[in-house]
Amino acid sequence: MTTVSSNDSGRSKSLNTNGSNPLKSSLLEQIASRPDRNTHNGKAAQIKATSEVAKEKMMAAVYTMLESVGEDPEREGLLKTPKRVAEAMQYLTSGYNQSLEKLVNGAIFDEGHNEMVLVRDINFFSLCEHHMLPFMGRAHVAYIPNQKVMGLSKLARIVEMYARRLQVQERLTRQIAEAIQEVLEPQGVAVVMEATHMCMTMRGVQKPGSWTVTSAMLGVFQDEQKTREEFLNLIRHQPNFT
Numbered sequence: 202m203t204t205v206s207s208n209d210s211g212r213s214k215s216l217n218t219n220g221s222n223p224l225k226s227s228l229l230e231q232i233a234s235r236p237d238r239n240t241h242n243g244k245a246a247q248i249k250a251t252s253e254v255a256k257e258k259m260m261a262a263v264y265t266m267l268e269s270v271g272e273d274p275e276r277e278g279l280l281k282t283p284k285r286v287a288e289a290m291q292y293l294t295s296g297y298n299q300s301l302e303k304l305v306n307g308a309i310f311d312e313g314h315n316e317m318v319l320v321r322d323i324n325f326f327s328l329c330e331h332h333m334l335p336f337m338g339r340a341h342v343a344y345i346p347n348q349k350v351m352g353l354s355k356l357a358r359i360v361e362m363y364a365r366r367l368q369v370q371e372r373l374t375r376q377i378a379e380a381i382q383e384v385l386e387p388q389g390v391a392v393v394m395e396a397t398h399m400c401m402t403m404r405g406v407q408k409p410g411s412w413t414v415t416s417a418m419l420g421v422f423q424d425e426q427k428t429r430e431e432f433l434n435l436i437r438h439q440p441n442f443t
């Protein structure tokens with residue numbers, strides 16, 4: 202996991218030795234080298250859209266879980282629980298039924314704008330793939346356009362689409378950055394996510410109040426310390442209207 206203050210100068214140095222388009226090749230290099238646990242025996246995982254059949258299966262599984270914890274699934278208060286849990290799970294994982302293409306839906310504008318665009322404090326809720334327990338917090342997303350910009354709400358929608366899947370915070374952070382890179386081909390993208398994990402606070406080490414911070418820096422945010430610092434200062438700054 203990368204911390205906010207990390208400064209991977211060694212990596213950004215090697216990127217500059219690439220061909221005519223250092224930005225593109227640097228991104229490809231990172232995608233190729235990053236360890237990917239999002240696969241099944243090295244192949245793309247089989248992820249299916251949810252269906253009514255899937256919902257029935259999930260309800261049966263919840264029924265089994267209720268029995269397994271020692272409960273009586275037929276008692277009054279629990280009768281509708283399998284259905285409620287299945288519907289809640291479908292909602293919390295609805296990001297599997299969305300795609301980046303549909304989400305962006307052509308809402309990209311050629312504004313000739315080349316200054317940093319930053320959306321701070323995007324609340325997100327996700328489920329960790331290790332325990333299927335919630336982790337939640339705030340995302341800060343910035344990019345420096347290369348002429349093309351996108352509606353600000355789309356940035357929040359991209360965060361939400363990837364958050365509503367089973368995740369690890371590190372991958373979630375990187376997927377958001379890479380999605381923006383893919384859609385806008387900007388000069389750089391920076392994503393910082395701060396979250397608290399229920400699997401750490403409710404069980405395991407039980408450390409309420411602990412936060413995990415992850416970051417993904419692409420393009421100029423990785424290559425230029427000044428740009429990265431400007432971003433980090435902006436997300437630390439407390440606005441005086443709140």
Ligand SMILES: [Zn+2]
Pocket residue numbers: 329330331332333334398400401
């Ligand atoms: Zn977990």
